């Protein structure tokens with residue numbers, strides 16, 4: 001295996017201004033820790049000299065070390081890392097410094113041609129302390145800086161970064177410092193997000209606005225292939241091919257406080273309880289005046305154009321892929337339009353033949369997941385209209401899609417997606433209604449649908465009151481090591497999601513299955529040691545699902561059942577019953593999901609797991 005380290009995700013924060021950089025960088029890193037938490041590091045220019053500290057583990061470890069000595073300076077860069085290749089070590093942590101000691105650099109992404117660049121740099125006398133592609137990039141900046149002449153009106157430093165990137169293949173978000181230019185920071189992006197937070201007398205760059213939202217609401221999203229030269233009072237942007245760019249300053253639509261924990265123990269818990277307002281925000285301004293359908297300002301597709309299409313393709317990864325599966329059920333049921341669902345990572349390489357009137361939707365909370373972005377680009381390359389359902393305003397997917405629907409769920413920090421998922425389900429139902437009304441759904445059915453959607457935030461608030469019941473159930477089941485999650489029809493994706501939530505935060509083996517398929521394999525797992533969680537809706541398969549439960553009970557399996565209020569079961573069949581409020585069928589998957597989120601959350605806490613930062617995971621995955 002090559003020794004290079006790849007940064008799957010990582011968080012970058014850089015500061016230049018009049019204040020002490022250290023505290024601002026550490027605070028930003030803590031807010032970005034959900035992006036990676038294998039190691040963290042920071043470099044500050046103190047009177048023109050680089051001061052560097054790196055630690056393995058959490059940002060708190062770094063902070064502890066920083067407190068031991070003076071770290072003064074008004075300009076600095078920092079990084080929190082999530083490694084895929086290469087061990088977690090201090091030498092592999094960022095920032096990296098060039099062998100001439102002049103350049104410090106933090107990087108998120110993968111430099112693909114680093115081996116040939118390294119060979120070249122070795123021949124020029126540069127040396128390396130780590131095996132990382134980032135150290136190679138850093139030394140290449142130093143090389144270009146050394147041979148770059150001074151030109152009036154131009155930053156020699158920014159120009160050397162631009163020239164460096166001209167020779168680089170791969171993906172990057174970078175922030176760079178030079179000891180020769182103690183008032184300047186240079187940053188750039190290709191494939192990994194980077195945002196400038198524009199302040200008064202100070203500027204902050206970060207991978208995600210969460211890092212600085214409490215300080216400024218004015219942001220500039222760098223585009224792929226752009227290099228920014230940033231000082232405390234100004235910034236200029238050029239493309240790598242040396243064209244100047246007119247920056248667009250946008251406003252964040254959320255404040256820094258939303259990214260704070262408040263009284264909650266974990267972000268996941270906070271985000272579960274924020275769902276009523278997140279769902280309210282997903283609907284705001286999106287109903288027709290007569291309340292018989294929905295409307296979406298940003299879709300950029302006319303009703304006439306929608307009528308021309310005869311197929312939809314939904315692509316996503318992880319939890320968002322489960323939202324796609326629910327969208328498939330809802331749209332096929334209410335709009336009678338065929339829907340296909342693909343993993344984005346499969347679609348991008350599958351070269352699938354698509355019907356010529358297909359419209360592609362991608363769903364992504366972060367809007368930065370690389371496979372989802374690649375699926376979007378592949379669909380667009382083939383000439384298809386590609387739309388996005390996305391939470392993070394200004395994300396790469398939001399900007400590159402041909403139109404879309406923002407979720408407006410507010411920042412989601414917990415690695416396990418909760419409020420973003422239910423908001424994706426609600427938007428899927430709203431889309432099903434919109435498309436249904438373009439087809440055969442009547443005015444009256446549309447009105448009833450809208451009424452049902454509007455009731456959701458209140459029903460979810462009611463639903464959250466099962467928390468102490470679920471907490472007690474979680475205590476009773478936390479020691480089991482295997483679980484099955486079973487559901488039929490639109491509850492099947494919820495079973496998948498319930499299993500994913502449990503395994504990702506509590507490391508318990510859990511499988512989601514269509515309830516009836518269980519007898520074709522998973523039933524072999526059933527014993528008193530493997531409980532099953534059934535997720536049930538009203539409707540035609542209700543009785544069939546009871547038959548599936550009986551098959552489990554006959555094999556001594558314990559049963560937790562999540563069912564709508566009013567559902568009746570044979571005596572002694574269910575060990576623990578959790579009810580969700582009776583509701584319209586289109587929103588039942590969303591409501592059934594709430595007790596599952598609570599169950600996985602409380603089980604993970606019971607097992608002493610770090611709920612917000614589960615091992616080996618990252619919030620959004622920006623490499624393949």
Ligand code: G6P
Nearest residue numbers: 317318319320364365366369619
């Ligand atoms: C990662 C996260 C999941 C998320 C998936 C897709 O695997 O851990 O929670 O569902 O990425 O992320 P996206 O931002 O595209 O929805």
